[in-house]
Amino acid sequence: xxxxxxxxxxxxxxxxxxxxxxxxxxxxxxxxxxxxxxxxxxxxxxxxxxxxxxxxxxxxxxxxxxxxxxxxxxxxxxxxxxxxxxxxxxxxxxxxxxxxxxxxxxxxxxxxxxxxxxxxxxxxxxxxxxxxxxxxxxxxxxxxxxxxxxxxxxxxxxxxxxxxxxxxxxxxxxxxxxxxxxxxxxxxxxxxxxxxxxxxxxxxxxxxxxxxxxxxxxxxxxxxxxxxxxxxxxxxxxxxxxxxxxxxxxxxxxxxxxxxxxxxxxxxxxxxxxxxxxxxxxxxxxxxxxxxxxxxxxxxxxxxxxxxxxxxxxxxxxxxxxxxxxxxxxxxxxxxxxxxxxxxxxxxxxxxxxxxxxxxxxxxxxxxxxxxxxxxxxxxxxxxxxxxxxxxxxxxxxxxxxxxxxxxxxxxxxxxxxxx
Amino acid sequence: xxxxxxxxxxxxxxxxxxxxxxxxxxxxxxxxxxxxxxxxxxxxxxxxxxxxxxxxxxxxxxxxxxxxxxxxxxxxxxxxxxxxxxxxxxxxxxxxxxxxxxxxxxxxxxxxxxxxxxxxxxxxxxxxxxxxxxxxxxxxxxxxxxxxxxxxxxxxxx
Ligand SMILES: Cc1cc2nc3c(=O)[nH]c(=O)nc-3n(C[C@H](O)[C@H](O)[C@H](O)COP(=O)(O)OP(=O)(O)OC[C@H]3O[C@@H](n4cnc5c(N)ncnc54)[C@H](O)[C@@H]3O)c2cc1C
Numbered sequence: 001x002x003x004x005x006x007x008x009x010x011x012x013x014x015x016x017x018x019x020x021x022x023x024x025x026x027x028x029x030x031x032x033x034x035x036x037x038x039x040x041x042x043x044x045x046x047x048x049x050x051x052x053x054x055x056x057x058x059x060x061x062x063x064x065x066x067x068x069x070x071x072x073x074x075x076x077x078x079x080x081x082x083x084x085x086x087x088x089x090x091x092x093x094x095x096x097x098x099x100x101x102x103x104x105x106x107x108x109x110x111x112x113x114x115x116x117x118x119x120x121x122x123x124x125x126x127x128x129x130x131x132x133x134x135x136x137x138x139x140x141x142x143x144x145x146x147x148x149x150x151x152x153x154x155x156x157x158x159x160x161x162x163x164x165x166x167x168x169x170x171x172x173x174x175x176x177x178x179x180x181x182x183x184x185x186x187x188x189x190x191x192x193x194x195x196x197x198x199x200x201x202x203x204x205x206x207x208x209x210x211x212x213x214x215x216x217x218x219x220x221x222x223x224x225x226x227x228x229x230x231x232x233x234x235x236x237x238x239x240x241x242x243x244x245x246x247x248x249x250x251x252x253x254x255x256x257x258x259x260x261x262x263x264x265x266x267x268x269x270x271x272x273x274x275x276x277x278x279x280x281x282x283x284x285x286x287x288x289x290x291x292x293x294x295x296x297x298x299x300x301x302x303x304x305x306x307x308x309x310x311x312x313x314x315x316x317x318x319x320x321x322x323x324x325x326x327x328x329x330x331x332x333x334x335x336x337x338x339x340x341x342x343x344x345x346x347x348x349x350x351x352x353x354x355x356x357x358x359x360x361x362x363x364x365x366x367x368x369x370x371x372x373x374x375x376x377x378x379x380x381x382x383x384x385x386x387x388x389x390x391x392x393x394x395x396x397x398x399x400x401x402x403x404x405x406x407x408x409x410x411x412x413x414x415x416x417x418x419x420x
Numbered sequence: 421x422x423x424x425x426x427x428x429x430x431x432x433x434x435x436x437x438x439x440x441x442x443x444x445x446x447x448x449x450x451x452x453x454x455x456x457x458x459x460x461x462x463x464x465x466x467x468x469x470x471x472x473x474x475x476x477x478x479x480x481x482x483x484x485x486x487x488x489x490x491x492x493x494x495x496x497x498x499x500x501x502x503x504x505x506x507x508x509x510x511x512x513x514x515x516x517x518x519x520x521x522x523x524x525x526x527x528x529x530x531x532x533x534x535x536x537x538x539x540x541x542x543x544x545x546x547x548x549x550x551x552x553x554x555x556x557x558x559x560x561x562x563x564x565x566x567x568x569x570x571x572x573x574x575x576x577x578x
Contacts, residue, residue, distance in 0.1 A: 010486060040486035046507040051528075052487075061488045061505060293484050293515050300483070322510045329523065331514055374513070374523040376458075382517030406519065407460055410469050414429070 001026040002097060003306060004088065006078045007104035007241075008032035010040060010292055011273025013059050014299030015102050015306075016071045022307045028070065029096070031088075033077035036128055038066075042292050044131050048138075048159035054128060078105075081248040083266035100268050100306040103256055104299065105241040107274040107290055111234045112147065116209030121217050122232045125156050137231035140164035145219050145229045147206055149176040151321055153235035154189070158326045160233070161198055168199040168227060170219075175202055180321050180332045184348060185355045185371045192328045192353055240275040240288055253277065255288040260313045262302040270306055272298035281316035281385065282334040282366060289319050318385050322377070328353055329374050334384045335359055335367035342366065343395075345402040356402045363395040364388070379409045388412050422497040424556045425533075425540060427470050431550035434459055434468035441545035445536055454524075456533040457542045457551075470551055472542070473520040473533040475499055481532070484515035497556075498535040506530055 003019050005012045008030045016030050032038065036054070043057035060066070066073050077091035087097045109124035111117040123133045138144055142165050146153055149171035161167050169176075175186035176193075190200050207220045209232055217229045240255040251257040251265040255277035262270050262278065272278075273295035277286045294317040304312045322331045338344055338359040345358040355371035365383040383390075383405070390398065390412050398408050439455035447454045457472040475498045482490040482499050489505035490512065492498075501521075508528040512521045521532040535553075543553045 014483070042486040042509055042511065043507050046509070052507060056487065056505070056507065059486065059488060292486055292511055296483050320514050322514045324508075324510065327525070329510065329525075333514070374510075374525060376519030376522065378512075378514055378516035378521065379519035381514055382519070385517065406458070406471070407462065409519075410460055410471065411462075414469070 001308075002099045003028045003102070004096065004098035004100070005030045005102040005104055006032075006088075007106055007273070007275070008034070008038035008059075008073070009104065009106045009273060009295065010059060011106070011295040011299040011302075012102070012104035013038050014296050015104060015272060015303040016066075017069065018300050018303035019306065020069050020071060022304060022310060026307075027072070029072040029074055030066070031074040031076055031078060031090075031096075033075070033091070034127065034129075035075060037073075039128060040292075041126065044125065044128065045156050045159040047128070047131055048125075048134060048156065049162050057128065078244055080244060081250065081266075081269070083248050083250060083269060086268065098268070101270070102302055102306065103245075103250075103264065103269065103271040103275055104273045104295075104302075105244075105275045106295075107238040107240045107288070109152075109234065110237050110239050112206065112236045114206060114208050116211070116217075117234065119209055119211050119217065121211075121215070121230065122209060122234065124234050125152070126238070134160075134231065134233065138163045138165050139230075141166065142230040143228055144168070144231045144233065145170060145206075145217075145227060146233045146235060148172075148235035148237070149200065149202070150235065150237070151177055151180055151323060152238075154323055154325050156233070156235065157193070157198065158324060161196065161326060165231075168201065168229075169193070170204050170206055170221070171200070171202045172205050173202065176200065176325075177323065177330070180323065180336075181330060181369055181371070182337070182357070185330065185357070185369055188350060188353055188355060188371060189325050189328060189330065191350075193326060196326050198326070238274070238290060240277075242275060257286070260315075261305045261311065262298060262314060263305070270302040272302040279314055279316035281318040284316060289317060291319065291321060293317070293320060318381060320381060328372060330371045331369065331373075331377050331380070333368045333380050335361075336369045337367065339366055343399065345399045347402050358398060358402045358405075360390075360395060360398075363390045363392060365390065365398075376406045379405050383409055383412070422556045423538075423553050424475060424497075425472065425535070425543070426552045426554050427472075428550050428552075429467065429469040431548045432459065432468040432470055433548055433550075434461055435547065437545040437547060438470055438542035438551055441541040442533075445541040446531070456520075456522075456531060470542075471520070473499070473516075474518065475533075475535070476518075480515040480517060481512035481521045484511045486511060493534065493537070496535045496538045498533070500534045501530055501532055503527070503529050 038059045039057040080089040109126035144165040146169045210218045219227045242252045256271035274290045320333045342361045353372045357369040359367035368380045439452035442455040443451045460469045506529040
């Protein structure tokens with residue numbers, strides 16, 4: 001059996017390893033267009049601050065890992081898919097057949113449609129190649145403007161600040177991480193950053209970027225406000241890498257359309273990770289989540305389904321994030337904005353930068369946020385994803401003190417008298 | 421035969437010797453706040469529940485790690501954090517449905533139970549044998565394992 005995987009990010013690598021375990025005799029090829037060995041975008045911020053070298057970002061560290069696993073690594077770009085003929089056209093001019101195919105091509109960062117976004121010195125922060133450009137320009141005391149304070153923007157914010165640059169963050173919406181935290185907690189993150197010397201402009205739009213003829217950039221914020229910059233970073237969103245699928249007949253709508261088994265509309269073709277419009281555990285609808293845990297889960301589920309005789313029906317991935325903004329740790333899980341008719345327990349301590357928000361449907365936890373907490377937060381995932389009933393008293397205890405999540409978990413899962 | 425921790429909460433008196441031993445062994449200080457095993461107190465019932473990593477099969481922490489910093493210890497079966505490879509991204513801390521991988525702000529890395537390499541100090545310190553280190557099959561860990569399996573309803577077998 002020829003298994004071919006397009007894309008060597010976390011989804012592709014986990015899928016290849018899962019296939020190797022479940023189908024020991026099959027051929028497995030992992031095709032990626034990036035020149036580096038498979039690496040993790042998530043590790044880029046730590047490379048930016050020099051905590052790790054480039055090899056520190058690699059998904060697998062052991063020597064000869066892929067060869068030992070008999071996973072063939074191919075450095076090429078898939079230009080087209082002939083779904084009827086079960087074959088791929090590669091940019092190098094070669095073609096390649098498959099029995100089962102996994103599309104794990106991830107997403108790419110986009111730049112906003114404004115003047116000057118393609119000037120030298122304007123970069124995304126998505127690939128190792130981007131990171132090298134950023135390191136070159138983000139020298140101590142240089143001026144850096146970061147467009148976008150969403151999840152990715154906030155993640156790289158700390159790395160930039162600790163390179164000793166003068167940093168300004170510009171966000172169109174009225175708060176930081178608007179899709180992960182509500183206005184109270186998002187407001188605390190902003191206050192925290194400002195206290196650390198980062199200028200944060202929310203509800204602000206970049207109108208265009210210019211260059212003064214000597215390599216210095218100017219970022220136009222309207223009303224005559226133009227900021228000088230040595231480097232502008234666009235963290236303004238991503239889009240799934242699906243352009244090579246045009247003409248293949250494989251259905252794309254926002255991301256590659258998949259069913260509960262992560263099958264695409266073409267026979268023997270599956271999709272996983274940032275490129276796939278998979279099922280969301282909370283909303284039960286299909287959407288692109290674009291997070292690492294989902295890429296990993298998808299990779300495992302899709303690979304299992306690619307093996308004859310095995311089948312996993314995918315119930316949906318829980319949307320969850322953890323974010324460290326200059327030392328302030330926040331997290332979000334599931335339906336953190338709450339559900340109709342549900343209840344909410346909240347604790348807000350602005351002076352100490354602490355916050356927790358729990359959302360219930362009946363006596364089941366369905367969503368949560370934390371700020372300033374690092375202990376036992378994984379239990380929130382466990383409580384949400386097992387849909388465990390807390391019981392009236394369990395829920396009452398959490399409504400009274402939402403910090404007691406571990407106690408609630410132990411009660412709900414271990415009864416009150418028995419041992420572990 | 422791999423061994424694992426058997427925790428019998430009914431025998432626990434809440435003395436916190438396990439937390440002391442754990443923090444001393446792993447962090448070099450007697451400080452319950454830095455222990456990998458935690459004792460939870462249910463005041464109204466006068467009950468104590470020691471709680472730590474079950475070294476679960478599925479090892480969500482290990483799968484979610486983006487840089488291969490969590491590995492299986494071949495001797496003990498524990499899932500160990502390689503400190504020099506961990507970048508401190510914390511994805512494992514939200515992926516673990518038990519909440520037993522935690523971020524340590526001082527070191528900028530995550531910490532979790534590694535069974536002290538096969539000689540768990542919490543066991544040695546427990547005066548009432550509420551924590552013992554026994555053949556994996558004998559432990560009542562199946563309940564926690566069930567919990568792990570339930571979390572996997574992201575991928576329930578058909
Ligand atoms: C700076 C940064 C920080 C992040 N931090 C977090 C975080 O803290 N938590 C979190 O959950 N997520 C985070 N993410 C997001 C996370 O990295 C992605 O969700 C994850 O990488 C998705 O994995 P994937 O395998 O689906 O895609 P990718 O990792 O994007 O891999 C896809 C690969 O396929 C290749 N490819 C694309 N098209 C083709 C083609 N036609 N032919 C051949 N190869 C192709 C791509 O070049 C790429 O190498 C972060 C991302 C960035 C950039």
